[in-house]
Amino acid sequence: MNLYKQLLTENDCYKAGRTIVPKGVMVHSTGANNPWVCRYVPGNDALGYNTGGNHWNRAGFSKCVHAFVGKLADGTVGTVQTLPWTMRGWHAGGAANNTHIGFEICEDGLEDSGYFQTVYREAVELTAxxxxxxxxxxxxxxxxxxxxxxxKRGVASNHADVMHWFPMHGKTMDDFRADVARALEGEEKVTYEEWKAYMERYRRELAGQEPTMPELVADAAAMGLTDGTRPRDLVTREECAVMARAAAKTPR
Incomplete structure (x- = not known):
């Protein structure tokens, strides 16, 4: 889990200051094609910034969840906590507000399997x-x-989430509960699609890191061995062959 915190202290729900003893977790999704968490929070360098002023940290706002799961500023997926876990949220539209912690998964266009697998896993880890x-x-x-x-249980308002989305990617809430249980037991099963999503995320993280030997990277770029980008990323056999060939042709 990639957890950040930005409490929505100006939201009326936060100011109400009521607390609960958590008895459960309710999973929501946002119902809007915007996967970025900064749509819902003011943001910062890590989360990205809300430039439209339409975040939820405003007085007069009549809803609030405990967290959002979605894309961060660098394109990776994480969780931002927006209420203390034991604060009574305004997320269910019913009695579940008194018993359940609620979080939103930021929707995209619903069809991207890689994004779904990544936010699904983050949601599993958060729930665990x-x-x-x-x-x-x-x-x-x-x-x-x-x-x-x-x-259906009579404790929340009439919303379709998340069952309008999960089945599109072969998941049900029974699957979700089972995955949470496995995460608690330390026996997480990672599908091939999830593994690929994790690898893509890992590659992006590596590519964004600064070189540990910048002078040598600069020298190699000057020699035409590399373009100097992605200095900390993984290298393929093909890239190794190209660099070796370039090195062999470099005058000594």
């Missing part, structure tokens, strides 16, 4: 963290539910 923190059993009845399940 919360279950561990508050001694919750994800397999127990009504503990880990989505908004649409909450509606």
């Amino acid at each position: 963290f919360l279950c561990r923190e508050y001694a919750l059993d994800p397999g127990a009845d009504g503990v880990v539910i989505c908004h649409s399940e909450g509606y």
